[in-house]
Each structure stands twice: as structure tokens, then as C-alpha cells.
Amino acid sequence: MKRKMITGTLVSAVILGGAIGAGAMTNGFESVSLQSKSEVASITSQTVGETQKEMLSIEEAKEIAVAKYGGYVESIELERENRVQVYDIDIENDGIEYDIDLDAYTGEFLKVKEERDDDDDDKQTGENALTDDVITQDEAISIALKAAPGTVVRVELDEDDGRIKYEIEIKTTDGEADIEIDAHTGDILEVDHDRD
Structure with missing residues (x-):
């Protein structure tokens, strides 16, 4: 027991x-x-010292570049170069074209390439004909975001077959959207969704 x-x-x-x-x-x-x-x-998370740093918006990057080089932004695109997020910005100012790489977090100018824009010779002098009577880039972005909500990663003002248009690329929750907007009327010309 x-x-x-x-x-x-x-x-x-x-x-x-x-x-x-x-x-x-x-x-x-x-x-x-x-x-x-x-x-x-x-x-x-991207950190600087003890505080977390947020990525600059396209509008903020544009303001930094234009404040330094003047003119107007022909295109802006968010890219990754050497493990660093950068805004690739093309600015036109009085016959000079600036190709700028701007750190997307700090706003630091990483690269600036300056060259004469020979295409400008057959345009009006003074205010560039490409930007006469067109909606602003911010207005075009607003129109595009209504058509495809997301994060704008590229904006370009371009002339194609005599029509001036904004080409805008947006990262959406389910892929990418490429939107073309008539720069004079603000009408959406094309929306192309590329779903993941």
C-alpha cells in the first residue's frame, strides 16, 4: 500500500x-x-538618431528643388538607387535642364546634372510654351488620385502628337495605375491599371 x-x-x-x-x-x-x-x-523603420524620419511627399520634394533651381518641374519620380530612396526630378529653367537626385528622407541634393535644353530653341522665349495655359501639377495629381487612390510615385508633363498631357503613376493597394490627363482641360485621357 x-x-x-x-x-x-x-x-x-x-x-x-x-x-x-x-x-x-x-x-x-x-x-x-x-x-x-x-x-x-x-x-x-527609417531612423535618424533617436527619432523616426518620414519620407518627403512629392510636393515637398518639388518645393525643395524649385526653391534652389527655379523654373518648373517637367517630371518627378520616386526611385531606389544604391539602397537609398530618391526623387529623380527634372527641372526646366530658361533653357537649362536640371536632372536632380534628391534624398527622399532628408531632402539632401545627392546629384545635380545641368545641361542646355536644345529643344527650347524652337519654343517661345520667356515663359515656356509647354506650360502656357495648363493646369498645375498639383491639380493634375488631385484629378489622378480621384481616379486611382494611392501614392503618387511619378509625374511628368509631356507633349505627344501636339497634345500636352500629364503622365502620372500611382501605387495603389492592388498594384499600379498609369493615368494620362489633358494638361489644358484636366480631362482624363487614359487610365491603365496594372494589378499585382
């Missing part, structure tokens, strides 16, 4: 000890899991 009681007590102690040990291990795994999530979050 003593043997059965000792065996029963021993079995109970082993079972109870196993349950406590399993509970402790589960809690240990949860704390490791939570720690890993926070580590991943801190690695994936």
Missing part, C-alpha cells in the same frame, strides 16, 4: 512539475516572440 501511495505521489509530482515547466516555457517563447517583433519594427 505504501508503494502505491509513493508511486501515486511521485506520478502526481512529475505531472504537476511538467505542467509548470510547460507554462514557463510558453511564457518564455511569448516574450521572445514579442521582442523579435519590436526588433523587426525598429530595423524596418
Whole structure:
């Protein structure tokens, strides 16, 4: 009888000890899991010193470039170069074309290439004919975002077959949308959805 009681007590102690040990291990795994999530979050966010830095919007990048070089923005596109997010900005100012790479987080000018725009010789002098009587880039972006909500990654003012138009690329929740807008009327000429 003593043997059965000792065996029963021993079995109970082993079972109870196993349950406590399993509970402790589960809690240990949860704390490791939570720690890993926070580590991943801190690695994936762009930080400068102790504070998190947000990416500049297209409008902010445009303002920085135009404040320095004047003129008007022909195109702006968000790109990744050498593991750095940059805005590739083309500015036209009085016959000079500036090709600018601007850090998308800091607003720092990473590269500026300047060249004479020979295409400008057959355009009007003074105010560029390409921008006469057209809606603003901000108005075109607003029209495009109504057609395809998302994040604008490229805007370009272009002339094609005598028609001046804005070509706007937007990252949407389900892919990309390329939108062409008549620069004089603001009418949407084409919407092309590329779904992932």
C-alpha cells in the first residue's frame, strides 16, 4: 500500500512539475516572440538618431528643388538607387535642364546634372510654351488620385502628337495605375491599371 501511495505521489509530482515547466516555457517563447517583433519594427523603420524620419511627399520634394533651381518641374519620380530612396526630378529653367537626385528622407541634393535644353530653341522665349495655359501639377495629381487612390510615385508633363498631357503613376493597394490627363482641360485621357 505504501508503494502505491509513493508511486501515486511521485506520478502526481512529475505531472504537476511538467505542467509548470510547460507554462514557463510558453511564457518564455511569448516574450521572445514579442521582442523579435519590436526588433523587426525598429530595423524596418527609417531612423535618424533617436527619432523616426518620414519620407518627403512629392510636393515637398518639388518645393525643395524649385526653391534652389527655379523654373518648373517637367517630371518627378520616386526611385531606389544604391539602397537609398530618391526623387529623380527634372527641372526646366530658361533653357537649362536640371536632372536632380534628391534624398527622399532628408531632402539632401545627392546629384545635380545641368545641361542646355536644345529643344527650347524652337519654343517661345520667356515663359515656356509647354506650360502656357495648363493646369498645375498639383491639380493634375488631385484629378489622378480621384481616379486611382494611392501614392503618387511619378509625374511628368509631356507633349505627344501636339497634345500636352500629364503622365502620372500611382501605387495603389492592388498594384499600379498609369493615368494620362489633358494638361489644358484636366480631362482624363487614359487610365491603365496594372494589378499585382
